Amino acid sequence: MTGRAASPIAPSPAFDPALTHAALGQRAEAFALRVVDECASTNAELVAHPPADDGRIHVLVAERQTAGRGRRGRQWQSWPGGSLTFSTLWRFAPGSPVPAGLSLAAGLALARTLEKLGVQGVQLKWPNDVLVHGEKLAGILVELVPGRGRTPAAVIGIGVNLKLPADAHIPDQPGVTDLATHCSPLPDRATLLGLLLAELHDLFALYASAGFAALRNAWQKRNAFADLPVRISGEGSELTGLCVGVDEDGALLIRGEAGLSRILSGEVSLRVAS
Numbered sequence: 001m002t003g004r005a006a007s008p009i010a011p012s013p014a015f016d017p018a019l020t021h022a023a024l025g026q027r028a029e030a031f032a033l034r035v036v037d038e039c040a041s042t043n044a045e046l047v048a049h050p051p052a053d054d055g056r057i058h059v060l061v062a063e064r065q066t067a068g069r070g071r072r073g074r075q076w077q078s079w080p081g082g083s084l085t086f087s088t089l090w091r092f093a094p095g096s097p098v099p100a101g102l103s104l105a106a107g108l109a110l111a112r113t114l115e116k117l118g119v120q121g122v123q124l125k126w127p128n129d130v131l132v133h134g135e136k137l138a139g140i141l142v143e144l145v146p147g148r149g150r151t152p153a154a155v156i157g158i159g160v161n162l163k164l165p166a167d168a169h170i171p172d173q174p175g176v177t178d179l180a181t182h183c184s185p186l187p188d189r190a191t192l193l194g195l196l197l198a199e200l201h202d203l204f205a206l207y208a209s210a211g212f213a214a215l216r217n218a219w220q221k222r223n224a225f226a227d228l229p230v231r232i233s234g235e236g237s238e239l240t241g242l243c244v245g246v247d248e249d250g251a252l253l254i255r256g257e258a259g260l261s262r263i264l265s266g267e268v269s270l271r272v273a274s
Contacts, residue, residue: 013188015035015061015063015189015190016188016190017033017035017190018190019188019190019191019194020033020190020191020193020194020197021033021194022191022194023190023191023192023193023194023195023197023198024194024197024198025198027197027198027201028194029056030056030057030201031056031057031058031059031197031201032051032054032056032057032058032059033059033061034058034059034060034061035061035062035063036060036061036062036063037062037063037064038062038063038064038065038066039060039062039065039066040065040066040067041065041067041157042060042061042062042065042085042086042087042157043087043141043143043155043157044067045060045087046058046060046087046088046089046145046155047143047145047146047155050089050145050153050155051089053091053151057088057089057090057091057197057201058088058089059086059087059088059089059193059197060086060087060088061084061085061086061193062085062086063081065085081162081163081189082161082162082163082164082165082178083159083160083161083162084158084159084160084162084189084192084193085157085158085159085160086157086158086193087155087156087157087158088155088156088158088197088200089145089153089154089155090153090154090155090156090204091151091152091153092151092152092153092154092208093151093152093208094151094152100211100212100249100250101207101211101212101215101216101246101249101250102142102154102156102207102212102250103127103128103140103141103142103156103250104124104126104127104128104212104215104219104246104250105203105204105207105212105215106128106140106142106156106158106200107124107127107128107129107130107140107219108124108203108215108218108219108222109196109199109200109203109204110130110138110140110158110160110196110199111123111124111130111222112199112203112218113192113195113196113199114130114132114137114179114182114183116195117183117187117192117195118183119132119179119182119183120132120133120182121133121182122222123222123223123224124219124222124223124224125224125225125270126223126225126246126252126270127250127252128140128141128142131175131224132177132181132182133177134175134224135175135176135177136161136175136176136177137160137161137176137177137178137179137182138158138159138160138161139158139159140156140157140158141156141157142154142155142156142157143155143157156200158196160179160192161176161177161178161179162178162179162180162186162189162192163178163179163180163186164176164178179192203215211248212248212249212250213248216246216247216248216250219246220245220246223243223245223246225243225270225272226243226245227242227243227244228242228243228272228273229241229242229243229272229273230242230243230254230270230271230272230273231270231271231272231273232252232254232263232268232269232270233268233269233271234265234268234269239254239256239261239263240254240256240273241254241255241256241257241261242254242255242256244260247262249264251263251264252270
């Protein structure tokens with residue numbers, strides 16, 4: 001599929017970390033920010049080479065990813081100046097609810113950030129997409145950092161379409177949008193990152209202490225498929241039914257002919273049933 005046409009992208013100003021720190025305010029001391037011109041995948045980099053635990057939340061921003069990854073092995077498309085692509089390494093205290101509901105919590109943080117910028121019609125698609133009026137604006141990829149006996153840690157990658165080029169080609173995505181279409185003026189990338197990291201910081205603090213249950217109602221209010229007939233496919237099976245929402249563990253709830261089913265794996269496809 002071809003993405004929605006947009007005006008050509010003007011040369012983007014260099015990423016200014018000072019704007020991110022300003023948007024973070026007092027939270028800036030909690031983060032360690034690194035910006036690179038190019039890398040294969042910010043997620044892959046942090047998973048393969050996690051920084052030493054210095055008590056801070058490490059953030060890697062790439063102006064361009066040559067092999068950005070999405071869920072189910074898909075490639076994440078990005079454009080210099082037209083996207084915000086970054087990953088963060090979050091460490092949680094032993095016993096914290098990782099990874100149940102983590103991608104949903106991250107999606108909620110992004111949704112709240114967009115709403116504070118005045119974006120209308122923000123929706124969340126289980127387990128990791130952020131939509132605006134049914135079109136995909138951003139995606140999230142959560143990966144656990146391997147290793148026994150360590151503090152639980154997860155790498156959370158986020159990609160946001162800021163301004164799509166006119167020739168953007170996005171396979172398997174019939175409905176795609178960008179922030180420029182829904183937000184004027186368009187915030188600077190570095191400022192947007194700071195606003196989003198601040199929201200993540202606050203929501204993840206609540207998540208770490210109370211689990212996804214504390215965020216469930218807020219996620220439900222933005223559920224893109226609430227009370228709609230849906231089809232779940234993948235992993236050799238297919239399920240149709242009514243989308244009830246999510247439970248306190250972040251599992252998707254589908255009410256079908258056989259009763260209520262819980263979908264835990266994110267390696268499936270969720271679509272509105274025809």
